[in-house]
Amino acid sequence: MSIRLVGFDADDTLWRSEDYYRDAQAQFERIVAGYVDLDDAGDRMHAIEKRNLALFGYGAKGMTLSMLEAAVAITEARISAADMHSIIDLGKGLLRHPVELIPGIREAVADIATDFPVVLVTKGDLFHQEAKVRESGLADAFGRIEIVSEKDAATYARLFREFAVEPREFLMVGNSLRSDIVPVLALGGWGVHMPYHVTWAHEREAGGVPDPSRMREVAHACELPHAVRELHASAQSAFTSPNAR
């Protein structure tokens, strides 16, 4: 038995994303700072955003609506329509920013794709993610692009059925332990964790890694092909050892 399919996360794995959200949040805080003197405007915004996730799902449009709602709450409804419009424009900026690939990722995907079929598995807003995939120039590298509403064990289990692979034949590459690594390892798959320099607070709530021996961590995309092949070798030896037969 060996790895037969490699999945890649998109935001902060193929291209920069969280920086833009951080920047929008900083601008949001500057706008509301014109009304109230608060240290915790960012935390209050994050609390509203988190509460709204169950209704809005992930993505820039939901975040923008949460910023607007938070702006009204934080300023006790004193914020001007012009400043509300500026917050809408922050959201539009998130949807419009050019796609900037992570250094070395194009080459890493191409290298891995010579040995394994690769698929893209990303969560969030369908329309925005499709636009970024198109703009990235990487769409042709991926045999399949799956945009899902949540990346948990149930979603990966469904994808494995659709992809017709066993969990132990699947390896996921991504920056989020919570969304890319932990659920795949929990199902018996493999993971390569490539942390991004900033991580959304929501994604930091990961819990423990279930089976660290099935995971590698790399600092740079150029290390990805080696890490994938190393885990592939582990997968082969695990399932050809006498005890596993």
Add this chain to the structure above:
Amino acid sequence: MSIRLVGFDADDTLWRSEDYYRDAQAQFERIVAGYVDLDDAGDRMHAIEKRNLALFGYGAKGMTLSMLEAAVAITEARISAADMHSIIDLGKGLLRHPVELIPGIREAVADIATDFPVVLVTKGDLFHQEAKVRESGLADAFGRIEIVSEKDAATYARLFREFAVEPREFLMVGNSLRSDIVPVLALGGWGVHMPYHVTWAHEREAGGVPDPSRMREVAHACELPHAVRELHASAQSAFTSPNAR
């Protein structure tokens, strides 16, 4: 040759949707009427919504952001934060309303599913559409659920490849000529049009039906099974007549 797969649209075909959007728009117009005396507030909102479609895609979150932007523009930035918050709540109401099935559709889907595999093909917000599918109780009837960002000929052609069917083996059921019927007929497939009592202005911009003989129109869901079987018979005779061999 015959029909091997039947697709169903979701909004306004399986369950009511446009009514809720109409209602939200009417409430939006009442809010801005507190600031300006305009006959065309709805048209101005629709123009902004249409311009934003290329950035936001379809769905309640994008519509809500467009209403907020339109409210600032129409009131010349005089709208209060409290009224902006009310507009956000209109959007949340759109995402929260209970799923109300079209009368007779559950039985029609079950009937058609005895003879044909059925798939759901819907556009719009991934998170919201998944929630509605879950809540509808119809998820089990559909072998596959495809949520796409646009329902045009290119999307249907991609789906036919994924479903491994020829266009002439596919029949689509839906309320929108523009999104459900015209592109499928243009590719050589079949369609059953079931108009809803109201149609979003955007969906009314359909152009002509390319081949009306490959389409039936029904007024009520209870007529769907007969219409599908009638077109299936047409498909069979078309491809078993001597000239078509």
